[in-house]
């Protein structure tokens with residue numbers, strides 16, 4: 001079976017975790033502080049990074065820190081993991097589902113513009129399949145309407161826009177380090193920003209709102225006589241997770257990123273001439289693909305999917321649109337492009353243990369069904 005996705009860790013991660021286990025403290029301590037500094041340096045040093053226990057927690061805390069709450073609306077593309085929507089609704093705000101662009105599955109700003117109201121406070125662009133797209137256009141739109149921007153960059157760790165890493169510019173940027181992302185810390189996530197107020201709120205809110213507890217924990221201490229001023233959560237990252245993440249970060253540029261890029265290139269080469277198949281126009285320098293969704297036209301997606309399964313190839317569908325879920329409207333709203341893409345999407349296996357020959361096998365099966 002060629003798996004759709006897979007955690008890719010080795011002896012170096014095992015050694016790093018073993019070292020932390022031997023220290024006698026597994027919670028949030030110096031290892032997390034180091035991981036945050038290394039992430040910030042890697043991204044370019046303009047922003048500071050705060051680590052949390054999931055990408056969803058990163059989004060939730062980012063929204064809370066910019067002041068999103070009950071009565072507010074946040075614009076978000078419907079074609080995203082339910083994490084984006086749940087993070088918004090966790091603050092008490094309403095996620096306003098927007099349509100996406102057919103060519104890349106990213107937020108359609110014309111559609112978003114029509115949904116702006118006096119309650120709209122923020123926009124959450126999602127870097128679908130690791131493509132930040134016209135991120136300057138998003139910031140221009142946000143400026144026009146006085147909105148904050150929380151980038152859902154769960155797919156886009158290590159991606160660049162005109163030479164700058166995602167997370168080294170912009171307003172508030174959230175990453176996921178779950179088990180199958182571009183880098184992993186087991187589970188995990190991070191927020192990157194240069195907004196000191198936002199960073200401080202997130203540092204506190206990840207530790208139940210205990211003020212300035214983070215800096216004590218980095219020194220191996222704890223807070224006993226403390227104050228709490230805001231709602232907080234248990235969303236901090238552990239040293240065990242940070243130990244895995246630090247090794248993955250070291251391996252990223254030399255090993256993990258080039259592998260993902262070369263696999264995506266091979267798929268594209270093999271698939272470009274297959275009839276009834278369309279590739280997204282996200283093959284842009286600087287993109288390190290976390291997933292590789294393609295479009296199968298003519299109502300044949302499920303047929304192709306079954307043929308791949310029979311040939312030992314696992315596939316996925318990223319994503320079931322959120323506006324179709326019971327909690328977020330049960331399809332009462334119509335988003336034509338998102339729904340069209342949903343009927344066509346098929347995600348092909350992509351992780352560092354796939355071989356180029358696997359891509360060729362996958363493409364050959366698809367070609368034999370479609371050509």
Ligand SMILES: Cc1ncc(COP(=O)(O)O)c(C=O)c1O
Pocket residue numbers: 054055056057080081083084126152154155175176177178188189
């Ligand atoms: C687009 C998107 N947003 C948010 C998340 C949430 O990240 P996590 O799984 O680390 O909570 C994911 C993760 O799968 C994602 O794909």
